[in-house]
Amino acid sequence: MTDHYAVVGNPVAHSLSPAIHAEFARQTGQDLDYITLLAPLDGFAACVADFRARGGKGVNVTLPFKLEAYRLATRLSVRAEQAQAVNMLGFDAGAIFGDNTDGAGLVRDIETNLGFALAGRQVLLMGAGGAARGAVLPLLEKRPATLVIANRTPDKAHALALYFARRGKCAACGYAELAGRRFDLVINATSASVRGGPPPPLPDDIFAPGALAYDMMYGKALTSFLRFAQAHGAARIADGIGMLVEQAAESFFIWRGVRPETAPVIAMLKTQDRGSRIED
Numbered sequence: 001m002t003d004h005y006a007v008v009g010n011p012v013a014h015s016l017s018p019a020i021h022a023e024f025a026r027q028t029g030q031d032l033d034y035i036t037l038l039a040p041l042d043g044f045a046a047c048v049a050d051f052r053a054r055g056g057k058g059v060n061v062t063l064p065f066k067l068e069a070y071r072l073a074t075r076l077s078v079r080a081e082q083a084q085a086v087n088m089l090g091f092d093a094g095a096i097f098g099d100n101t102d103g104a105g106l107v108r109d110i111e112t113n114l115g116f117a118l119a120g121r122q123v124l125l126m127g128a129g130g131a132a133r134g135a136v137l138p139l140l141e142k143r144p145a146t147l148v149i150a151n152r153t154p155d156k157a158h159a160l161a162l163y164f165a166r167r168g169k170c171a172a173c174g175y176a177e178l179a180g181r182r183f184d185l186v187i188n189a190t191s192a193s194v195r196g197g198p199p200p201p202l203p204d205d206i207f208a209p210g211a212l213a214y215d216m217m218y219g220k221a222l223t224s225f226l227r228f229a230q231a232h233g234a235a236r237i238a239d240g241i242g243m244l245v246e247q248a249a250e251s252f253f254i255w256r257g258v259r260p261e262t263a264p265v266i267a268m269l270k271t272q273d274r275g276s277r278i279e280d
């Protein structure tokens with residue numbers, strides 16, 4: 001019998017998740033289908049309940065419903081609890097399990113796919129919204145020398161650093177306070193470059209020798225942050241396509257107990273037309 005999965009969002013038509021999961025299913029011989037579900041902005045819970053009633057086994061959750069999904073889950077993983085956001089739900093008889101695979105996907109892309117070990121590195125995370133929040137714990141677990149969270153509204157970065165203070169070495173600041181600092185890894189978790197806007201205001205000399213610039217977003221063209229990085233001495237740049245595929249693989253693994261190969265799927269997507277933002 002075919003098992004049913006979906007990605008729920010609004011908008012969701014652009015989602016690459018159905019293609020990714022179809023490829024995982026083909027590769028691992030799992031009997032499942034995976035569709036997009038457009039939920040009304042005020043109808044997320046009803047949409048999920050309906051899919052579950054029709055035999056759905058689980059869903060991925062994309063913007064703007066990650067917080068609602070967190071509230072809907074009756075059981076949460078530690079990382080979802082810490083992120084206060086859920087991007088995957090699994091249904092069984094009496095419970096709705098909520099997890100957050102975004103941060104794990106980010107770290108796996110950085111360490112395994114890009115070969116960049118986080119331990120002992122100077123890491124800068126830009127942003128203090130939902131995307132940044134999901135990344136903090138998985139990054140700290142890799143024991144960087146420092147994790148600095150920089151945000152346009154510094155108070156939000158300070159609140160985030162305080163929340164995770166027990167989990168590792170974590171500091172916060174506004175962009176102006178980055179003057180004179182150098183980082184081995186700079187991650188963009190802001191929505192600044194969405195729709196072609198300028199990147200966050202980083203000092204020109206922010207990248208240490210050999211530094212990696214990582215944008216959680218992706219698009220047909222380089223994001224403004226990655227263009228800035230190229231022009232200001234980053235040794236390597238990467239967009240969010242690898243993270244997108246890795247968070248999907250982590251969801252697939254939790255649902256199905258089988259870990260798919262991500263490299264061929266990342267390669268496939270890199271040669272195709274793409275959307276503009278990691279949102280699934």
Ligand code: ATR
Pocket residue numbers: 126127128129130131132151152153156189190191192197198199200201
């Ligand atoms: P998401 O869930 O994608 O993280 P969000 O919660 O709305 O979305 O957070 C957006 C993040 O991008 C915030 O950190 C925001 O900074 P503020 O907290 O100061 O609003 C950041 N951001 C958005 N536009 C930006 C810009 N033009 N420059 C710098 N940071 C920006």
